Amino acid sequence: MADFLRVNRRLFLAQLGKGTMAMVVFGACGDTAGSGGTPSTSSTGPPTTPGGTTSSATTSSPATSSASLTTSPAAQAQFQRVNLGFVSAYIVVRGTEAAIVDTGVSGSEGEIEAALGEVGLGWDQVGHVILTHRHPDHQGSAPAVLEAARGATGYAGEGDLDGITAPRQLTSVVDGDNVFGLDVVGTPGHTAGHICLLDPLAGVLVAGDALVGAEGGVAAPDPQFSSDHEEALRSVEKLAGLVYEQILFGHGEPVTTGGSGLVADLAAGL
């Protein structure tokens, strides 16, 4: 999402101003984003730890927008879509470390590996494999991906853990946890343990199947596939209360701007 990096660079420079140091620090980050580079060591902002791996019930405000970019620019994430046909997985890159969100159907690991290569990374740089929910088109390749990314921790929502087979124990996450700088948003209804992931700094929501992409816009999940559709609609309302620009769906083309406004409109019409 190069556009996003550009937008945030402007905001960053606007906020941190004219300091040559700040520009140099950012330049280093911008040059290395996606092609390997230095990890987050800059200290121009508060001590956020997007590379952290532990669940930590953050208190980061949903009202934080991408305009409030006060953290280290090296913490800025790049989101890479892995378009697997009717479903998408995503790679989140921070410096030289990556998280994979969802894995597609069984047999998708080759395409995910190719997408990692496109951003200059390999399996050894994958520290996290996060599954939005238990459906096979999202976690079907989780066993192969976790075998390949041997150093990665796997995560899934507490309510979906028993529906997922993995080569090692998955870490259970719930609403309010944070993995790799991504806020876990509990969004049950499509499945009992469905989660979305929000990067409040980048203004990006990875929606899984809690929302569906619809010709540049956004739609509610299909009741045909909801384990509890009333609850799924309440989760849409919950997502309408958060702040983000981009939405990355399990199914459908991403929304690139105005995301939370579109979801608020959708929720108002439910």
Ligand SMILES: [Zn+2]
């Ligand atoms: Zn699903």
